[in-house]
Amino acid sequence: MRFLVLSLTVGCALVGAVPSLAQRPETVARLRHTIEQIGELPRVGVPPRGVLEYLSGPEALGRFQPVGKETFSMPIPAPTAIGELRLHSGDALALYPLWPNGVRTSSCDVEGRLVYGGRGSFRELQGKPILGSVVVLEFNSGSNWKNVASLGAAAVLFLAPESTTRYEGEKKWSSLPLDVPRFYVRPEDRQRVLDATDQRIRLRCRQPWLRAEGVNLYAKIPGTDPSLRNEWVVLSAHMDSVSCVPGLPHGADQAAGLATLLEVARWLEKEPPKRSVLFLLTSGHYQGMAGIREFLEARFRKGWDVTDGKTPVCFFFFDPSSGSDTLAAHAQGWWLRYRMENYEGERGIVRTMRDRLRPFADAQGVPVERLLVDAVNNPDGRDWRNSIPAPFAAECEIVNQAGLDAVSFLTAEDGRAFQDTPFDRAESVNFRNLARQVETLIAGLRPLLNEPSDTTLGTERSVPYQTRQALRRMTLMGGFCTVAGQVVSFDPRRNFFPNVPEPGALVSTVRDKKTLLGVRGTMLAIADEVGRYELHGMPPVTLWEESGRFPLPVYAFQIGEDGRIRKASDMGVQGGQFETYFQLTTAYRNVPIVVFEGKPVAVMRAMDPLTFRALPFPTVLSAHSDGEPRRFSIFFPPENPFTVSGIGEAEGALWMFVDPEEPFKILATSWDGSPRLALIHSTETNPSGIGYAPEPPDFDDEGGMVGPTLSAARDLVALNRERYEL
Numbered sequence: 176m177r178f179l180v181l182s183l184t185v186g187c188a189l190v191g192a193v194p195s196l197a198q199r200p201e202t203v204a205r206l207r208h209t210i211e212q213i214g215e216l217p218r219v220g221v222p223p224r225g226v227l228e229y230l231s232g233p234e235a236l237g238r239f240q241p242v243g244k245e246t247f248s249m250p251i252p253a254p255t256a257i258g259e260l261r262l263h264s265g266d267a268l269a270l271y272p273l274w275p276n277g278v279r280t281s282s283c284d285v286e287g288r289l290v291y292g293g294r295g296s297f298r299e300l301q302g303k304p305i306l307g308s309v310v311v312l313e314f315n316s317g318s319n320w321k322n323v324a325s326l327g328a329a330a331v332l333f334l335a336p337e338s339t340t341r342y343e344g345e346k347k348w349s350s351l352p353l354d355v356p357r358f359y360v361r362p363e364d365r366q367r368v369l370d371a372t373d374q375r376i377r378l379r380c381r382q383p384w385l386r387a388e389g390v391n392l393y394a395k396i397p398g399t400d401p402s403l404r405n406e407w408v409v410l411s412a413h414m415d416s417v418s419c420v421p422g423l424p425h426g427a428d429q430a431a432g433l434a435t436l437l438e439v440a441r442w443l444e445k446e447p448p449k450r451s452v453l454f455l456l457t458s459g460h461y462q463g464m465a466g467i468r469e470f471l472e473a474r475f476r477k478g479w480d481v482t483d484g485k486t487p488v489c490f491f492f493f494d495p496s497s498g499s500d501t502l503a504a505h506a507q508g509w510w511l512r513y514r515m516e517n518y519e520g521e522r523g524i525v526r527t528m529r530d531r532l533r534p535f536a537d538a539q540g541v542p543v544e545r546l547l548v549d550a551v552n553n554p555d556g557r558d559w560r561n562s563i564p565a566p567f568a569a570e571c572e573i574v575n576q577a578g579l580d581a582v583s584f585l586t587a588e589d590g591r592a593f594q595d596t597p598f599d600r601a602e603s604v605n606f607r608n609l610a611r612q613v614e615t616l617i618a619g620l621r622p623l624l625n626e627p628s629d630t631t632l633g634t635e636r637s638v639p640y641q642t643r644q645a646l647r648r649m650t651l652m653g654g655f656c657t658v659a660g661q662v663v664s665f666d667p668r669r670n671f672f673p674n675v676p677e678p679g680a681l682v683s684t685v686r687d688k689k690t691l692l693g694v695r696g697t698m699l700a701i702a703d704e705v706g707r708y709e710l711h712g713m714p715p716v717t718l719w720e721e722s723g724r725f726p727l728p729v730y731a732f733q734i735g736e737d738g739r740i741r742k743a744s745d746m747g748v749q750g751g752q753f754e755t756y757f758q759l760t761t762a763y764r765n766v767p768i769v770v771f772e773g774k775p776v777a778v779m780r781a782m783d784p785l786t787f788r789a790l791p792f793p794t795v796l797s798a799h800s801d802g803e804p805r806r807f808s809i810f811f812p813p814e815n816p817f818t819v820s821g822i823g824e825a826e827g828a829l830w831m832f833v834d835p836e837e838p839f840k841i842l843a844t845s846w847d848g849s850p851r852l853a854l855i856h857s858t859e860t861n862p863s864g865i866g867y868a869p870e871p872p873d874f875d876d877e878g879g880m881v882g883p884t885l886s887a888a889r890d891l892v893a894l895n896r897e898r899y900e901l
Contacts, residue, residue: 798866
């Protein structure tokens with residue numbers, strides 16, 4: 176018994192005698208208060224003004240006056256947009272637009288029949304008038320809304336379920352700019368919508384893209400040790416949230432990192448660290464991690480003014496959730512998946528944290544692995560991908576690619592079931608799990624903020640920080656690059672080359688997954704009044720080994736007042752001379768983008784019937800010459816060889832933008848180059864095909880091909896029949 180008491184006493188002394196926060200009701204109460212205060216307010220892209228004032232006030236960062244602020248421009252779909260369903264009776268119901276398909280929001284003005292489609296299977300849709308109708312589906316129906324889209328539905332309404340999951344929510348939107356408005360029906364309106372089926376209705380909504388002002392907040396704690404106060408550590412969390420239904424309350428579990436940082440701030444106020452600390456709250460996390468990318472871009476331009484001119488020795492990002500009480504330390508994520516050499520510096524830092532936690536774990540009566548999963552060194556032999564049961568993006572990746580050490584703390588074994596849905600509410604948060612992670616984090620941060628970095632003292636007494644780091648635009652193992660240029664169109668009446676600016680154009684590039692635990696895989700920018708744009712934090716090819724290097728795609732779109740795409744990138748003879756698929760090998764690349772006025776074309780359910788994967792090599796041909804069209808555009812889905820590793824979600828659709836005056840053909844091959852699809856509009860007199868024009872009856876009003884599978888089968892049968900006869 177004496178030995179047991181001595182062990183517990185010594186263990187607590189080594190970690191600073193931190194009591195079990197999970198057993199302290201006031202800690203759980205504070206976490207609950209923070210999340211209930213701000214966690215259920217929609218914070219898409221940027222928190223509302225009230226949340227920013229709270230976070231700058233005395234209950235949050237305001238205790239470390241002054242609180243600094245940096246702003247940046249960031250496009251987001253209007254989060255407060257609401258649709259109106261006008262019933263035949265004249266009554267109107269409020270509907271909530273879903274997350275956009277690519278850059279195509281749910282803006283619409285549709286009149287038609289209201290049809291109930293159940294869960295959207297083809298069996299349930301059999302015999303129902305889908306073409307031109309507004310189809311009502313159960314929310315928990317996977318991606319079957321694409322079935323009704325392929326049959327020519329004008330819009331889709333999803334009935335609110337009793338419960339759902341993040342997986343279901345992610346299935347309700349596409350990374351392709353498919354022209355299919357989708358809306359969420361609140362539970363209280365479910366029966367009224369069902370009663371209105373088979374009646375004519377009108378559906379209207381305006382959901383524009385906004386040029387939002389992103390905000391990063393920061394505050395400082397000067398170090399207390401004269402020799403360590405010049406070594407800065409950044410502690411960061413994100414303030415924003417995301418949901419497949421952005422207009423409804425959501426984001427409680429997504430606020431766990433913010434609540435954690437505020438708890439750490441309270442601790443450091445009572446126990447000031449020897450090293451200087453910068454608290455950083457970012458916005459735009461779920462918009463391709465825009466906040467941290469813009470923060471680093473500001474450091475490249477203005478220097479480290481926020482840390483008294485000193486480059487931080489390490490960044491620590493707090494992004495936990497509440498589905499488990501075990502933390503996971505990561506220096507890698509699915510956003511970039513760079514090679515292992517990129518996080519050699521983080522190995523020693525996380526190893527030190529793990530070793531210093533052992534006495535604390537002993538005091539808790541659990542192995543250290545129960546408190547912290549070391550997904551950097553992987554001492555248990557499993558890969559970093561296996562600590563979290565879903566692909567995720569970590570902000571440490573952005574800092575790491577810029578040449579600095581960074582670690583993200585996420586929650587192990589938690590798939591974040593309710594995040595990215597309207598069910599991410601405070602009642603679904605396990606505050607005791609979150610409190611245990613706060614306890615572990617504080618115990619692990621204590622040595623990292625206070626022990627010296629002089630490794631000559633031995634690993635038991637020092638933290639192996641690299642104190643001579645510097646930001647790098649381009650290195651042999653990474654880089655923080657900028658892609659910039661001007662979006663223009665061609666007017667032969669004004670000049671011989673494209674030079675007409677396209678102000679307000681949306682410019683995008685995509686990763687190989689459309690979403691990673693809520694972080695959208697699309698990075699966006701809005702062109703200014705002269706068509707100029709900039710995309711910061713682009714990854715160069717040096718981040719990967721030779722076999723993993725693929726071109727970076729950049730697209731541009733001009734959106735009309737009705738939400739439809741009016742202009743898109745020109746990959747034909749005129750615009751294709753400006754390369755928009757390229758390997759990024761320089762720190763700065765100028766990429767002019769030419770757009771043209773045309774019409775979108777979508778071919779739904781375009782899958783390889785042998786491998787059940789997306790068709791990665793669509794080819795658009797002019798029906799007049801069977802050569803490249805004069806003007807056209809193709810938007811490749813995330814799962815294709817032109818993005819990193821090609822293991823993203825199969826969208827099962829092809830999206831193109833064509834000149835409506837030039838009939839076209841579509842060919843597509845499988846991953847091994849075998850032909851799989853030929854949409855050529857074969858006729859008896861011309862089996863090789865006369866091509867399609869994006870007009871009825873082959874296409875609906877939204878540009879979707881009606882019955883693409885049947886059309887492709889007919890074309891192949893006719894083409895093969897001619898070949899057999901020859």
